[in-house]
Amino acid sequence: MVTATRGRPRSFDRDAALDKAIRLFWRRGYEATSVRDLTEELGIGAPSLYSAFGDKQQLFTEALRVYDERYGGFIDRALADEPTAKGAAARVFAEAPERYTRRDLPTGCLIVSGDAGTASTEIIEHLRRIRDSKVDAFAAKIRADIDAGRLPAGIDPRALGRYTMSALTGLAQAARDGVTRAELDRVAEIALRAWP
Amino acid sequence: MVTATRGRPRSFDRDAALDKAIRLFWRRGYEATSVRDLTEELGIGAPSLYSAFGDKQQLFTEALRVYDERYGGFIDRALADEPTAKGAAARVFAEAPERYTRRDLPTGCLIVSGDAGTASTEIIEHLRRIRDSKVDAFAAKIRADIDAGRLPAGIDPRALGRYTMSALTGLAQAARDGVTRAELDRVAEIALRAWP
DNA sequence: CCAATTTTATAGCGATCGATAGAAAAGGTG
DNA sequence: CACCTTTTCTATCGATCGCTATAAAATTGG
Numbered sequence: 001m002v003t004a005t006r007g008r009p010r011s012f013d014r015d016a017a018l019d020k021a022i023r024l025f026w027r028r029g030y031e032a033t034s035v036r037d038l039t040e041e042l043g044i045g046a047p048s049l050y051s052a053f054g055d056k057q058q059l060f061t062e063a064l065r066v067y068d069e070r071y072g073g074f075i076d077r078a079l080a081d082e083p084t085a086k087g088a089a090a091r092v093f094a095e096a097p098e099r100y101t102r103r104d105l106p107t108g109c110l111i112v113s114g115d116a117g118t119a120s121t122e123i124i125e126h127l128r129r130i131r132d133s134k135v136d137a138f139a140a141k142i143r144a145d146i147d148a149g150r151l152p153a154g155i156d157p158r159a160l161g162r163y164t165m166s167a168l169t170g171l172a173q174a175a176r177d178g179v180t181r182a183e184l185d186r187v188a189e190i191a192l193r194a195w196p
Numbered sequence: 197m198v199t200a201t202r203g204r205p206r207s208f209d210r211d212a213a214l215d216k217a218i219r220l221f222w223r224r225g226y227e228a229t230s231v232r233d234l235t236e237e238l239g240i241g242a243p244s245l246y247s248a249f250g251d252k253q254q255l256f257t258e259a260l261r262v263y264d265e266r267y268g269g270f271i272d273r274a275l276a277d278e279p280t281a282k283g284a285a286a287r288v289f290a291e292a293p294e295r296y297t298r299r300d301l302p303t304g305c306l307i308v309s310g311d312a313g314t315a316s317t318e319i320i321e322h323l324r325r326i327r328d329s330k331v332d333a334f335a336a337k338i339r340a341d342i343d344a345g346r347l348p349a350g351i352d353p354r355a356l357g358r359y360t361m362s363a364l365t366g367l368a369q370a371a372r373d374g375v376t377r378a379e380l381d382r383v384a385e386i387a388l389r390a391w392p
Numbered sequence: 393c394c395a396a397t398t399t400t401a402t403a404g405c406g407a408t409c410g411a412t413a414g415a416a417a418a419g420g421t422g
Numbered sequence: 423c424a425c426c427t428t429t430t431c432t433a434t435c436g437a438t439c440g441c442t443a444t445a446a447a448a449t450t451g452g
Contacts, residue, residue, distance in 0.1 A: 007428025008418040029313040117313020159382035170362030186355035194390035203398025204448040
């Protein structure tokens, strides 16, 4: 879309700047990332940032949305592609260690730790809702497998879904603590063994 | 120790004030807890706080130490009391849900989330070291069980220890997200099944 | 009572926070 | 060219951050 508009043209690539903001929020979290940090990293002045992205909270919200599809989407893809819940869990645990320790990208997961140390209840609630939605998605796929007889009837879909996302949270946190990809691979392999 | 000292006596109970500080740091983390929050919660002025506890970082360090023995010590106790590593893991997973959702106490764990959103590398390193030490402790007990033939020789002590603490981290984070004690109980039960 | 000592309350320090006012700059449109 | 619109840069704003100087209050020792 190259709609010719009047006025002075923007001097920076909005999407490239957003990606830099994503990585900064990813690395430090919402609260520890100051507007000054952002303007320096993005190479633009504060008024340009506010004009292009609204305020800090709006920028974070947009960064979250793009992060979820650009960097964090492997969970949703596993749930969509794999035919069974356990297959999705196996794939997620197989991919997570690499996802959480990528070179030239921050460690861990923005959705897991982005709201850490934040006073804003809005930010916390927003991230909690995203996290809960992943538990719901896993629980739904587990329930479908139980109904189809692919999983024993005795298990609790919500608890198993919560366990899976909870174990991923632990992996992401361990990655932030500097645990290597190789060790995370072994931890993830153990985590999968809890599945029936 | 009631050594009669000269000068105006302290008007507050230092240990009671420290406990209030622990709970405040526990609830909000190091960075999101301001000195003003502390002085209001503890009911003392800023100079009294600095005189009694040093600066904010020293107060946090002392709060961490006391928290670890007063509220977080159930992991060390399980490792010390239970004869086997798996017994310690079973007990830790059995106790954690209640520990992370106590009434009249903040949810989750200070050592897991206290450094969240903090810029200070000192604080982050300090907490990472405490977390790593628990992994070491678990790994050592696992290794002892392997040597004694109580666990199969094929397993990786460090990975299994890391998994256990990582799963606990996930439970603590879930508790912070408002997951109920009952659901955490079921999640913890699943987490234990990963153990050989 | 009068010093000496320690803690208290009051007030404010410089730095940084998120956010913005105002004017200059850079483009299209006539 | 002049005019309109939008973005840019510069320079802040009030609020809050961690922290402290100063002096009054409260105790012990003489």
